[in-house]
Amino acid sequence: xxxxxxxxxxxxxxxxxxxxxxxxxxxxxxxxxxxxxxxxxxxxxxxxxxxxxxxxxxxxxxxxxxxxxxxxxxxxxxxxxxxxxxxxxxxxxxxxxxxxxxxxxxxxxxxxxxxxxxxxxxxxxxxxxxxxxxxxxxxxxxxxxxxxxxxxxxxxxxxxxxxxxxxxxxxxxxxxxxxxxxxxxxxxxxxxxxxxxxxxxxxxxxxxxxxxxxxxxxxxxxx
Numbered sequence: 001x002x003x004x005x006x007x008x009x010x011x012x013x014x015x016x017x018x019x020x021x022x023x024x025x026x027x028x029x030x031x032x033x034x035x036x037x038x039x040x041x042x043x044x045x046x047x048x049x050x051x052x053x054x055x056x057x058x059x060x061x062x063x064x065x066x067x068x069x070x071x072x073x074x075x076x077x078x079x080x081x082x083x084x085x086x087x088x089x090x091x092x093x094x095x096x097x098x099x100x101x102x103x104x105x106x107x108x109x110x111x112x113x114x115x116x117x118x119x120x121x122x123x124x125x126x127x128x129x130x131x132x133x134x135x136x137x138x139x140x141x142x143x144x145x146x147x148x149x150x151x152x153x154x155x156x157x158x159x160x161x162x163x164x165x166x167x168x169x170x171x172x173x174x175x176x177x178x179x180x181x182x183x184x185x186x187x188x189x190x191x192x193x194x195x196x197x198x199x200x201x202x203x204x205x206x207x208x209x210x211x212x213x214x215x216x217x218x219x220x221x222x223x
Contacts, residue, residue: 002015002016002017004202004203004204004207005203007203007207007213008203008213008216008217009213009217014148022147022148022149027135027140027144030140030143030144031135033143033144033147034129034135034139034140034143035089037139037142037143037173038089038094038128038129038135038139040172040173041096041128041169041172041173042083042084042086042094043084044172045083045097046096046097046172047083047094047095047096047097047128047129048077048078048080048081048083048094048095048097048125049077049080049082049083049086049092049093049094050073050076050077050080050092050093050094050095050125051077051092051093052073052076052077052093056076057071057073057074069123069161070123070126070127071124072120072123072124073095073124073125073126074124075124075125077095078095078097078125088133089129089133090131090132090133091131091133092131093127093129093130093131094127094128094129095125095126095127095128096125096126096127096128096138096165096168096169096172097125098119098120098123098124098125098126098168099119099168100119100120101118101119101120101121103119104116104117104118104119105117105118105119105164105167105168107163107164107167107177107180109160109163109180109181109182110152110179110180110181111181111182111183111184112157112160112182115160115163115164117160117161117164119164119168122161122164123161123164123165126138126165128169137162138162138165138166138169139169141162141166142166142169142170142173142175143173145175145178146170146173146175150178151178151179152178152179152180152181153178153179153180153181154180154181154182154183155180155181155182155183156182156183156185157182157183157184157185158185158193159182160182163180163182186220203216
């Protein structure tokens with residue numbers, strides 16, 4: 001990925017290949033940061049252990065609003081009050097206890113304008129730590145953005161709902177949120193978004209097909 005981005009002419013001042021003031025920049029080396037956040041969430045009563053299996057969740061009555069989103073958690077383990085008895089997160093899933101449905105999460109996207117999501121309706125109690133002792137995406141992103149002093153996040157519009165979840169985590173951890181700019185997705189002729197899981201064309205594929213970096217940038221609408 002780094003090689004392909006450099007081929008496009010994109011440069012950066014921090015990262016796993018060039019270092020910086022807020023490393024390490026590889027998530028597998030940042031467990032201490034994530035674990036500290038897990039402790040704060042546990043002690044603050046924001047998260048709870050969950051032993052529901054994938055089969056349990058598959059049988060839940062509520063389904064995700066789109067194919068790329070997780071189903072709304074049915075709340076089977078929500079009433080558990082034994083979080084403080086766990087010294088380590090491994091062995092069970094950990095979920096963030098979202099607020100009541102009346103408390104909407106709102107934010108102004110620099111590209112798409114005002115956004116509003118309702119916990120319990122648009123999304124449910126989401127994962128922050130997996131039973132195999134890996135911090136979930138939502139927690140890792142929030143911790144990294146805060147510790148690396150990120151001020152603006154640019155990403156695809158398919159992550160708008162994730163932004164709402166992350167804002168709840170930031171609020172619980174006492175972090176100031178960055179600004180967000182969600183881009184429209186690149187889609188094929190049928191309207192399906194280009195993605196690895198659907199064999200969408202990667203930069204590496206375009207590069208190996210003989211395209212120049214300038215051609216790829218022009219296809220993406222970049223000057």
